[in-house]
Amino acid sequence: MYLNLTPKQMVRLNLALAVLFSGVGVYGLQSDSLPISPYTCFTLAIACVVQAYYSTEKFVAKAALSNTITATDTSLTVKQVYYQCEKEEIVELSRISQLKVADNYLAVILDGNGQGYDFQIKGKAEAIIERLNEVLPKALLKNSPIKQV
Template sequence: MKITDTLFKNIWIIIGAALLGLFFFDWYTNNEFKHYLLLLSIYCICFAYRFTQNYITKNSLMNLIKRHGEIIEVSRLKTVPFSNKSARVSLDVNRISKVTVSNNLLSIIIDGNGNGYDFQLIGSNSHINKYFRSLFNENELSGIDIRCI
């Protein structure tokens, strides 16, 4: 059996609903308010959002990393369910000197001075590397040191 995002989402919702039911049952029978059950159930239900198709689509590489002419625009993960806004960083293509790619991570150094940006993404290092390289032509890639770790 293959474990899919839908299965993970449903498991977390069921666990959260069970904890919420246990919270209300315990409150009714013992007349005691156990905060940890309520907080844990809210956490489980909110964590289930991470496995929804909406979250996966909003945080795909194509939606987070875009090229507009000589500018690369990288957005942060969009973690809020009802908002499409997130912090964006615009980088001039000519200033990018070093890129490090890892699982769920993209690090960009500008001007070769050690200063740069780290971005959390969703994807394996091979997917991120392949997509990032597709945004540049061969001439631009020759000036960028790209490493996968």
């Protein structure tokens, strides 16, 4: 089920769930009557905190396709966002022989030999293809088609 919540509401919901799971975990440590392990509750609380971070406007803006996939006349730049760090790869356009796209995934095949880069990018396959069509030169797209896998 998809919840149509704003980023602030998602953060609040996930933090409230984290507090709830933490409280149940503390109660479970003091009482043996819970059918679930307290450590499972603490693990779920940590997962909710991580999800709350992923829901923040700052992280969503940092992981947006317009910021993660950029190109110049000679190179394609792809940024992968992980928690607090970013990993950036710059690929020469002349070396790209094929592009493969799936949901949350981009593969850049270099020099026609099957070797290249695999990127974990947040976004649907259609949105990634649309972004690549926006930033890459038409001549490259003619010679190196984008395949959806």
